[in-house]
Amino acid sequence: MSAMTKHDINPSDLEAKMRELQGEVETTATSAKQYALVAGAVAVVAVVSVAFLLGRRRGKKKTTVVEVRRI
16 A cells, blocks of 8 residues: 555544534524624614605605795
């Protein structure tokens, strides 16, 4: 044989590595959920604010002013 050595891989080794990877994935998913929740809340506040400001502006532009004159 050359300088390469034969590695024995057991099912228990594979299972341990998969559990380790699964733990990392769950941690990353939890962190991503928190960021997505914050980003969603910010987006909702931004959309509601823009809708409010545009509606307020439109209301001011189309407001009818009635003058009452006495003769």
